[in-house]
Every structure is written in structure tokens, then in C-alpha cells.
Amino acid sequence: MIFDFDGTLADTLPVCFLAFQSVFKEFDDREVTPEEIKAMFGPSETGIIRENLTSTDHEKAIDLYYEVYRERHEKIVQDNEEINNLLKLLKTEGYKLGIVTGKARKSLDISLECLGLTNFFDVIITGDDVENPKPHPEGINRALDYLNLSANEAVFLGDSDADIMAGLQANVKTIGVHWLPNYQTVEFSIQPNKIYTNIKDFIESLSENKMKST
Structure with missing residues (x-):
């Protein structure tokens, strides 16, 4: 099975959305909705960031994603x-x-x-x-x-x-x-x-x- x-x-979707929203706000100054994030799903989180973030500072953006994901996981999930x-x-x-x-x-x-x-x-x-x-x-x-x-x-x-x-x-x-x-x-x-x-x-x-x- x-x-x-x-x-x-x-x-876990709410904490995924929050972590992505934090990344897009921090690096692209862009507000993204859960529906917009869902439309990006397919690749892993790192792939989504590399493919959709306008900023080229991908490594720092990925680090922020995991930081928010871990810090907020216990409260949200x-x-x-x-x-x-x-x-x-x-x-x-x-x-x-x-x-x-x-x-x-x-x-x-x-x-x-x-x-x-x-x-x-x-x-x-x-x-x-x-x-x-x-x-x-x-x-x-x-x-x-x-x-x-x-x-x-x-x-x-x-x-x-x-x-x-x-x-x-x-x-x-x-x-x-x-x-x-x-x-x-x-x-x-x-x-x-x-x-x-x-x-x-x-x-x-x-x-x-x-x-x-x-």
C-alpha cells in the first residue's frame, strides 16, 4: 500500500503554503496564494523555487523555506x-x-x-x-x-x-x-x-x- x-x-499543506509564501515575499516581494502555489506543484520544493522564483538567490531561498517549514511545523501540523x-x-x-x-x-x-x-x-x-x-x-x-x-x-x-x-x-x-x-x-x-x-x-x-x- x-x-x-x-x-x-x-x-502539511498549510505549512507548505506558509513556507512558500515567506520565500516569495522575502526574495521577490510577491504575494502568492495557496491556489497559485498548488499550480506550481510537481517538482520538489527546491525545484519549485528554482523554477518559479524571479530572484536568482535560490540557495538562500531554499534555506529560508526549510527554516520556516521546520519552525512552524509543530504549531501548524x-x-x-x-x-x-x-x-x-x-x-x-x-x-x-x-x-x-x-x-x-x-x-x-x-x-x-x-x-x-x-x-x-x-x-x-x-x-x-x-x-x-x-x-x-x-x-x-x-x-x-x-x-x-x-x-x-x-x-x-x-x-x-x-x-x-x-x-x-x-x-x-x-x-x-x-x-x-x-x-x-x-x-x-x-x-x-x-x-x-x-x-x-x-x-x-x-x-x-x-x-x-x-
């Missing part, structure tokens, strides 16, 4: 007991767990550490690990290769059209999730195999599928 991260496993319990349940049930995210390794590590999620995952593919970000399936395919799994043995869960398209192109079952307060795509333009708006229903569906297979 492979997950996107921002908006899927953690409600709350621990989610339901997510923690879901991951514990999946591990107990014997699922291999993975993350495929456009985030850079550095910001993902900050989030995993702050939220106590560092020990759940068998494979992690970040935006630093791929040449082609989602919706390209490279990240998912890399995760499957690492886990030695075929596409029909995996599910990819995400909150954006890019997630669903990447999953479809990797030939895995896709699940769209709108179970956290903030997520990227309000209405999926590419239909996932399933959509869940709360974790409880997803857990119940796993139990039902397990009963059917026994």
Missing part, C-alpha cells in the same frame, strides 16, 4: 491519531507500506520526525529520487521494484489528480482520499477506483475485502 504524503498522510492507527493496523495486518511524494527528502524527514512516523515505511521515494515527478509513474514504479511487487499487488492512495494519473499509468489500483482538512484536488477529474472521505470507511472496506478473500 503506497501513499502520497502531503494531504494524504499528513495535513497536528498529530493525527486516525492516521497513526491506520498505519499501525496496516503493519499489523502485514501490508508493505510505501510513500511516493513530490516532497524533497529534507522536508519529508522533518515531517516524519515531527509526527512520529519514521518507522512505518518499507520504501520511500521522494521528489529528489526521480527525474519525472507525478503524474509520471516513475516514483510508483521505483517503489514497486524496491518492494519486488507487481502492479496488481499494489494500491496507491493520494489526494490529487496527479496522484491518480500516476497510479493509473503505473497500472495499480488507485484510491482518492479527502480525509484530511486540506487536500489538493477538490473534485477528481480523473476517476480513482475508489474515493474515501474518512479513514473509518477505508478501514471497514479493508475488513470486508479480507473477509471475502478468506
Whole structure:
């Protein structure tokens, strides 16, 4: 079971937006909205800054992004007991767990550490690990290769059209999730195999599928 991260496993989009807004204000004297930032998503945070910042002082801008992201993470991003319990349940049930995210390794590590999620995952593919970000399936395919799994043995869960398209192109079952307060795509333009708006229903569906297979 492979997950996107921002908006899927953690409600990190608000701190991402704040960190980007701080960078664009400081270096370009430009106000950017969350919607404008979402439109830049695809590359890692460092890629977004390099591609979209007018100022050429990219390294200092990237340093500021991580500084704000780390400093404000604890106040803005709350621990989610339901997510923690879901991951514990999946591990107990014997699922291999993975993350495929456009985030850079550095910001993902900050989030995993702050939220106590560092020990759940068998494979992690970040935006630093791929040449082609989602919706390209490279990240998912890399995760499957690492886990030695075929596409029909995996599910990819995400909150954006890019997630669903990447999953479809990797030939895995896709699940769209709108179970956290903030997520990227309000209405999926590419239909996932399933959509869940709360974790409880997803857990119940796993139990039902397990009963059917026994």
C-alpha cells in the first residue's frame, strides 16, 4: 500500500503554503496564494523555487523555506491519531507500506520526525529520487521494484489528480482520499477506483475485502 504524503498522510499543506509564501515575499516581494502555489506543484520544493522564483538567490531561498517549514511545523501540523492507527493496523495486518511524494527528502524527514512516523515505511521515494515527478509513474514504479511487487499487488492512495494519473499509468489500483482538512484536488477529474472521505470507511472496506478473500 503506497501513499502520497502531503494531504494524504499528513495535513502539511498549510505549512507548505506558509513556507512558500515567506520565500516569495522575502526574495521577490510577491504575494502568492495557496491556489497559485498548488499550480506550481510537481517538482520538489527546491525545484519549485528554482523554477518559479524571479530572484536568482535560490540557495538562500531554499534555506529560508526549510527554516520556516521546520519552525512552524509543530504549531501548524497536528498529530493525527486516525492516521497513526491506520498505519499501525496496516503493519499489523502485514501490508508493505510505501510513500511516493513530490516532497524533497529534507522536508519529508522533518515531517516524519515531527509526527512520529519514521518507522512505518518499507520504501520511500521522494521528489529528489526521480527525474519525472507525478503524474509520471516513475516514483510508483521505483517503489514497486524496491518492494519486488507487481502492479496488481499494489494500491496507491493520494489526494490529487496527479496522484491518480500516476497510479493509473503505473497500472495499480488507485484510491482518492479527502480525509484530511486540506487536500489538493477538490473534485477528481480523473476517476480513482475508489474515493474515501474518512479513514473509518477505508478501514471497514479493508475488513470486508479480507473477509471475502478468506
